[in-house]
Amino acid sequence: MDPIRRQRVLFLYYTYTHQTQRVAEAMADVLRERGCEVRQAAIEFTDRRYATRFSRFPLPFLRLVGMLPPQLRRESGEIRVPDEVRDGEYDLVCVGSPTWWLTACMPIRSFLKSPEAGPLLHGRRFTAFVVCRRYWRGSMRTVKRLGTGHGGSWVDGIHFKFLGGQVRSLLSLLSYLGKGEMRERYLGVKIPPTNLQPDHLEAARAFATDLADSLGPPRHVEGRPSLGAESSEDEGAERQPQHVRGNGT
Numbered sequence: 186m187d188p189i190r191r192q193r194v195l196f197l198y199y200t201y202t203h204q205t206q207r208v209a210e211a212m213a214d215v216l217r218e219r220g221c222e223v224r225q226a227a228i229e230f231t232d233r234r235y236a237t238r239f240s241r242f243p244l245p246f247l248r249l250v251g252m253l254p255p256q257l258r259r260e261s262g263e264i265r266v267p268d269e270v271r272d273g274e275y276d277l278v279c280v281g282s283p284t285w286w287l288t289a290c291m292p293i294r295s296f297l298k299s300p301e302a303g304p305l306l307h308g309r310r311f312t313a314f315v316v317c318r319r320y321w322r323g324s325m326r327t328v329k330r331l332g333t334g335h336g337g338s339w340v341d342g343i344h345f346k347f348l349g350g351q352v353r354s355l356l357s358l359l360s361y362l363g364k365g366e367m368r369e370r371y372l373g374v375k376i377p378p379t380n381l382q383p384d385h386l387e388a389a390r391a392f393a394t395d396l397a398d399s400l401g402p403p404r405h406v407e408g409r410p411s412l413g414a415e416s417s418e419d420e421g422a423e424r425q426p427q428h429v430r431g432n433g434t
């Protein structure tokens with residue numbers, strides 16, 4: 186019988202406060218249950234100008250604001266790209282792109298502008314999931330534009346916004362990033378919880394189910410060795426600590 190090749194899916198993301206990682210893991214679980222071979226690649230932000238501030242938590246206000254000028258200039262920085270990115274061809278690449286100052290965070294932009302992005306994305310389907318307080322469009326648009334620029338085939342992505350309106354969601358985020366924990370009040374104002382809520386993760390799983398449907402069943406590949414069909418490598422993949430559809434416009 187011909188060998189069976191499972192659909193290969195890569196989750197490539199950057200995460201600082203682990204919300205993007207939570208979405209990646211929820212989606213990865215669904216795709217694994219659906220028989221895909223799933224890999225995760227968390228980009229490391231190694232740039233000596235900025236790495237120290239993102240290696241610690243909480244993030245003092247001035248350090249948060251200090252990222253505004255380089256983000257406005259759409260700067261790139263040094264990153265480390267995990268080996269999974271170079272490990273063969275993927276049928277689908279899911280890019281987890283947190284918003285920093287209205288656009289994709291520097292580590293994701295840096296990857297998408299790196300020489301590694303072309304070989305990964307060229308001729309491949311890719312999508313994005315954006316986690317943010319409120320402003321997802323700039324981040325989604327950046328991933329779509331840079332990815333299609335490498336010859337990738339865009340699949341509409343999904344975004345996740347935190348609770349609260351303009352002011353209260355901002356106060357919640359500032360409180361959390363500055364204090365390192367969620368509080369009920371900030372500057373005397375009652376604030377909603379920040380970060381992902383359970384229904385966000387439900388939406389992530391539903392999105393992953395649709396992606397799995399679009400990938401279809403494992404393929405029979407004539408004369409080609411099975412790529413991990415009997416391997417449990419991805420099932421034992423390293424676990425790290427721990428909704429709305431968008432068209433990327």
Ligand SMILES: Cc1cc2nc3c(=O)[nH]c(=O)nc-3n(C[C@H](O)[C@H](O)[C@H](O)COP(=O)(O)O)c2cc1C
Binds near residue numbers: 199200205206283284
């Ligand atoms: C430096 C920085 C800048 C941010 N700027 C924005 C922003 O402009 N708009 C927004 O909606 N969220 C903004 N956020 C909130 C993040 O998108 C949010 O914290 C998200 O959870 C980050 O993903 P992560 O938890 O995977 O690191 C910012 C966060 C940081 C750390």
